[in-house]
Amino acid sequence: MITKRTTRMLILGLLAAAALVVGPGEATAARQRQDLPPVVRGRVIEVHKPFGTSDRVYARLAAREGRVWVAMPGTTLPRRGAVLSLKTECVRTGFRSQGMNRTLDTVIFTSGPAGQ
Numbered sequence: 173m174i175t176k177r178t179t180r181m182l183i184l185g186l187l188a189a190a191a192l193v194v195g196p197g198e199a200t201a202a203r204q205r206q207d208l209p210p211v212v213r214g215r216v217i218e219v220h221k222p223f224g225t226s227d228r229v230y231a232r233l234a235a236r237e238g239r240v241w242v243a244m245p246g247t248t249l250p251r252r253g254a255v256l257s258l259k260t261e262c263v264r265t266g267f268r269s270q271g272m273n274r275t276l277d278t279v280i281f282t283s284g285p286a287g288q
Contacts, residue, residue, distance in 0.1 A: 222271020258282040
């Protein structure tokens with residue numbers, strides 16, 4: 173027999189699991205709130221590979237939308253002056269980077285180059 177407590181626990185578990193999943197709809201909503209296109213394109217003006225984070229590279233781009241920070245997977249640093257086109261997956265404001273020891277006003281998280 174299923175009790176109220178069991179039902180409540182099941183519902184809470186499902187809600188917790190749903191909160192962990194970030195789907196493309198949420199990324200689209202984040203892009204719309206920030207008025208950012210699905211692809212951000214710009215020239216690299218600054219690059220950081222924070223100590224201790226082997227899976228993420230930060231680059232500041234001079235883009236049509238202004239100067240924006242992007243966080244991308246990988247261990248290869250893009251060259252200054254290179255032009256990047258990256259998929260906009262998620263946007264975070266007031267993001268505190270422990271590795272860079274600074275807070276970025278806005279950072280765009282990307283899964284990689286656009287068109288792949």
